[in-house]
Amino acid sequence: MKFENMNKIIYCKDVYYKEVDTNNFYFNTINGLQYYRGYLIHRIDGPAVMYNLTIENTTVYEWYKNGKKHREDGPAEEWDDGFKEWWLNGIEYSKEEYLNIINVKNKKKILNNLK
Numbered sequence: 851m852k853f854e855n856m857n858k859i860i861y862c863k864d865v866y867y868k869e870v871d872t873n874n875f876y877f878n879t880i881n882g883l884q885y886y887r888g889y890l891i892h893r894i895d896g897p898a899v900m901y902n903l904t905i906e907n908t909t910v911y912e913w914y915k916n917g918k919k920h921r922e923d924g925p926a927e928e929w930d931d932g933f934k935e936w937w938l939n940g941i942e943y944s945k946e947e948y949l950n951i952i953n954v955k956n957k958k959k960i961l962n963n964l965k
Contacts, residue, residue: 890917897928906931915939922952 882901885893891914892898898914908930913921918940920926925945926937936948943951 885914887916890914892916903929913937922955 882899884891884900885898887893893914896913897911899912900909902909906929910930911928912919913926915921919935919937919942920939921937925934927933927935934945936943936945938948938951
């Protein structure tokens with residue numbers, strides 16, 4: 851599917867996308883929803899990808915920033931059954947590595963604000 855005529859809703863075989871504003875739109879399918887900015891999966895106010903795994907009977911939520919799996923306030927992938935993955939800028943980390951990176955990042959922000 852080409853992303854032309856994004857100023858209206860386009861339906862195509864149980865899939866449609868709708869423009870949110872000039873740079874943002876989303877896909878909605880039978881099993882899920884995907885948010886895009888331009889041609890990259892992207893959303894800053896919630897998960898960019900949400901879909902149901904019917905075999906597992908669970909919903910998956912994934913956070914993306916500029917096409918890369920990314921989240922700074924929690925796991926970038928969460929399943930209803932409790933499974934979680936921690937990602938920053940498209941790189942997966944263990945929970946401990948992730949928390950260490952976020953703590954260092956937050957300390958740097960605090961120090962920069964004190965200057």
